[in-house]
Amino acid sequence: MIALAVVPVVLATLLIGARGVAAMRSTSDFLVASRRVSPTLNAAAVSGEYLSAASFLGIAGLVVKNGVGALWYPVGFTAGYLLMLVLVAAPMRRTGALTVPDFAEARLGSVRLRRFSAVVVLVIAGLYLVPQFTAAGQVLTLVSGAPYWVGIVVAGAAVSITLALGGMRAATYVQAFQFVLKLVLFIVPAVWLLVAVGAETRAEALRPAEYSIFPEPTSVTFRLDTRLQVTAPVTVVAQGVPTTLPPGEHVAPGEATWVFPAGAAVPEIAGVALPGSDTWQRPLLDGGNGHPLLATWSILVATALGTMGLPHVIVRFHTSPDGRAARRTAAITVGLLGSFYVFTVVYGLLGSVLLPELYLSGATDTAVVALPSRVDGGVAGDLFTALLTAGAFAAFLATSLGLLLALAGAVAHDLLPGSLRRLRLTALLAAGVIVLCALPAVRIDVGAVVTSAFAVAASTFCPMLVLGIWWRRLTARGAFAGMAIGLLSSAGVMALGLVLRPEPGLAALLLGQPALFSVPLAFLTMIAVSLRGRPAPGSDAAMLRLHLDETSPFVSDPDRSSAVRR
Amino acid sequence: MAVTSPQTRMALATRRAGPVTSLDAEALARARRVRRAQLRVAAGTLVGAALLLVGLPALLDLLPRDWRLGDMPVVWLAVAVLPYPVLATLAWVQLRRAERVE
Numbered sequence: 059m060i061a062l063a064v065v066p067v068v069l070a071t072l073l074i075g076a077r078g079v080a081a082m083r084s085t086s087d088f089l090v091a092s093r094r095v096s097p098t099l100n101a102a103a104v105s106g107e108y109l110s111a112a113s114f115l116g117i118a119g120l121v122v123k124n125g126v127g128a129l130w131y132p133v134g135f136t137a138g139y140l141l142m143l144v145l146v147a148a149p150m151r152r153t154g155a156l157t158v159p160d161f162a163e164a165r166l167g168s169v170r171l172r173r174f175s176a177v178v179v180l181v182i183a184g185l186y187l188v189p190q191f192t193a194a195g196q197v198l199t200l201v202s203g204a205p206y207w208v209g210i211v212v213a214g215a216a217v218s219i220t221l222a223l224g225g226m227r228a229a230t231y232v233q234a235f236q237f238v239l240k241l242v243l244f245i246v247p248a249v250w251l252l253v254a255v256g257a258e259t260r261a262e263a264l265r266p267a268e269y270s271i272f273p274e275p276t277s278v279t280f281r282l283d284t285r286l287q288v289t290a291p292v293t294v295v296a297q298g299v300p301t302t303l304p305p306g307e308h309v310a311p312g313e314a315t316w317v318f319p320a321g322a323a324v325p326e327i328a329g330v331a332l333p334g335s336d337t338w339q340r341p342l343l344d345g346g347n348g349h350p351l352l353a354t355w356s357i358l359v360a361t362a363l364g365t366m367g368l369p370h371v372i373v374r375f376h377t378s379p380d381g382r383a384a385r386r387t388a389a390i391t392v393g394l395l396g397s398f399y400v401f402t403v404v405y406g407l408l409g410s411v412l413l414p415e416l417y418l419s420g421a422t423d424t425a426v427v428a429l430p431s432r433v434d435g436g437v438a439g440d441l442f443t444a445l446l447t448a449g450a451f452a453a454f455l456a457t458s459l460g461l462l463l464a465l466a467g468a469v470a471h472d473l474l475p476g477s478l479r480r481l482r483l484t485a486l487l488a489a490g491v492i493v494l495c496a497l498p499a500v501r502i503d504v505g506a507v508v509t510s511a512f513a514v515a516a517s518t519f520c521p522m523l524v525l526g527i528w529w530r531r532l533t534a535r536g537a538f539a540g541m542a543i544g545l546l547s548s549a550g551v552m553a554l555g556l557v558l559r560p561e562p563g564l565a566a567l568l569l570g571q572p573a574l575f576s577v578p579l580a581f582l583t584m585i586a587v588s589l590r591g592r593p594a595p596g597s598d599a600a601m602l603r604l605h606l607d608e609t610s611p612f613v614s615d616p617d618r619s620s621a622v623r624r
Numbered sequence: 625m626a627v628t629s630p631q632t633r634m635a636l637a638t639r640r641a642g643p644v645t646s647l648d649a650e651a652l653a654r655a656r657r658v659r660r661a662q663l664r665v666a667a668g669t670l671v672g673a674a675l676l677l678v679g680l681p682a683l684l685d686l687l688p689r690d691w692r693l694g695d696m697p698v699v700w701l702a703v704a705v706l707p708y709p710v711l712a713t714l715a716w717v718q719l720r721r722a723e724r725v726e
Contacts, residue, residue, distance in 0.1 A: 126700055130681065133707040140673055140715050144666045148722070264695045341684045341699040354681045362677060382726070385719060392715040396708030403704035528663065602655035605662060607726040 063444035064198070064451040067239070068216040071232055071455055095230055095377040101390035103230045104374050106237030108135070108365075108391075109398060110186075110457035111193035111423075114240065114450050116505035117399075119422035121406025122413065124345065125331050125338035127354060129406065131505065132399035134358045134512075136392060138365020143388035146366050148381035149527045149604035157464070158372055158519055159472040165526045165601070167594055168534035176472035178518045178541060179369040181549055183465040184495070185511035186368070187458060189504040191496035193423060194454040200424045201447050210496050213451070217458045218489035221466070221482070230377060236456040241398055243449030247430065247442045248404040254433050255408060263407040266334035269414040272318045279315045281420040281500075286310055286325035294318050325418070329562050333414040347567040352574065357509065360573035364512030367519030370460035373467065380608040405429065423504050426450070462488050509571075510552050517544030517576040521584050530601045532584065533591040540584025547576035661725045669718040676710055 120128035198209030329346025409425035430442035555569030
């Protein structure tokens with residue numbers, strides 16, 4: 059029943075999407091809504107697109123699992139727009155390029171660089187899209203008992219139909235609508251939860267006791283194979299069979315349900331802080347590697363610098379009419395995102411107190427949606443579960459729309475010569491491929507995988523954009539080398555970490571969150587290689603015109619300059 | 625056959641023909657001035673952002689965790705709430721200063 063809450067969200071998305079069809083006529087219209095969107099509407103659309111499943115569900119889940127330090131993630135997500143405002147928003151818009159690969163070609167005049175950028179877009183969009191669909195499947199499984207694949211297929215169908223019918227023009231209104239929807243569906247349940255839990259739980263959330271003893275018989279369904287450190291002999295009911303576990307390490311198989319008796323000691327998991335423990339309460343991200351400050355900085359570098367390199371975010375700024383409007387859009391977005399993220403702490407702290415057993419099961423991404431029924435077993439609980447489910451679904455839809463557009467744009471527009479028909483077809487095909495990738499990916503951690511997409515963006519597009527806009531000596535060869543090194547030292551290193559599975563420690567931290575060294579490495583490579591070569595003739599002017607505002611007597615915007623020439 | 629608006633057609637044609645790189649000397653001089661002024665503005669905001677993103681985590685690691693404001697630990701407030709108004713203020717100031725340069 060509760061799963062039906064997603065129906066109005068999907069319908070509204072389709073309806074608003076369909077309204078945009080009449081207005082859409084060309085590839086340019088499809089991609090950037092012909093650039094006639096006001097800063098406030100565009101900022102709402104940017105925020106709507108950006109607040110993904112990772113924001114709506116993932117961060118609260120990470121607070122349950124990793125502690126209060128996980129609240130640095132949304133700080134980095136918001137700071138990304140500040141850096142975008144400072145470094146890229148207005149000049150980037152003035153290039154007149156439609157996508158990041160377009161920017162690469164417009165600024166540096168290299169078709170090869172454009173193709174390589176399109177490949178990077180595919181990597182980032184893939185890393186970002188798969189967890190969105192995974193989260194959709196998980197939430198629907200939780201609230202309806204429907205199989206995991208149903209949620210993924212429903213999300214994929216809704217997203218690709220909207221895209222194919224309306225494109226970005228539709229997406230601008232869809233995203234702006236979804237931002238308002240998500241904001242309301244996040245804040246209202248948060249306030250209700252705060253009131254409904256009562257003073258005792260509120261006080262407990264602010265002074266959490268370590269979750270070391272099961273207060274009541276607790277049933278845990280393990281999402282993955284989990285290594286448990288049992289400290290005292292305990293008799294659990296494993297899959298209905300009572301089993302006594304001696305102290306030591308035990309592996310609970312994935313999908314198995316174990317019932318722990320009241321009063322038993324909670325088993326520990328290596329590298330994960332017990333909710334409420336001292337490590338958990340520390341305001342830094344500690345992934346069990348023993349270097350919390352480095353881990354926090356690494357996440358902040360990846361998220362704050364990666365935002366400007368996310369392909370679906372950058373294309374959104376081209377829907378602003380000029381550089382000034384793009385800058386205003388970025389500034390308003392910082393405020394809008396802040397007003398959303400300030401409420402994540404409510405779900406994180408209440409989830410840790412009321413649903414600490416998620417720490418064992420690993421299903422922390424479901425904490426937000428699981429909270430209302432824990433607080434109220436009646437109609438109110440069901441109602442708020444439905445609202446949060448709708449909000450979470452809106453989050454997958456919005457982000458997936460923008461990402462599929464960027465993905466389809468990269469394939470149809472940059473890698474192949476594009477027509478409108480092919481762009482639509484590509485969006486549909488891309489959705490199909492992502493659905494297929496998400497089906498076996500039930501085991502991934504939504505927040506962690508999304509952050510790896512940020513790390514890749516921060517190590518590739520961020521240096522290319524920043525240096526391309528502010529440094530006249532950047533060469534196409536330098537940009538290519540820097541992006542290649544950045545891609546290897548981010549995506550390559552993370553893949554290596556998955557294969558090597560190092561012991562917790564500094565090596566594991568650097569392999570898992572490489573942004574701290576991969577971003578400087580990409581910048582340095584780009585600078586060093588560029589200094590050895592010569593910038594193309596006219597590259598000085600190509601850079602400087604990005605800093606001329608459209609209102610000056612020297613018109614620099616290609617749209618307007620062509621209008622003047624006519 | 626896709627029907628495009630004149631602006632769209634011109635934008636696409638410009639894109640195919642490559643960027644407009646010929647600016648006259650006067651425009652170039654002005655662009656240089658603007659870029660340098662914008663860099664100064666950007667540097668100020670970047671220092672503020674660095675203080676928040678690099679400095680605050682380091683500071684919070686040192687502060688005692690039993691300081692409370694109301695009932696909430698100060699270090700929790702400093703990561704959960706404080707950064708957002710700071711970021712919004714930095715964005716506002718940056719926007720005003722950048723627009724004034726132009």
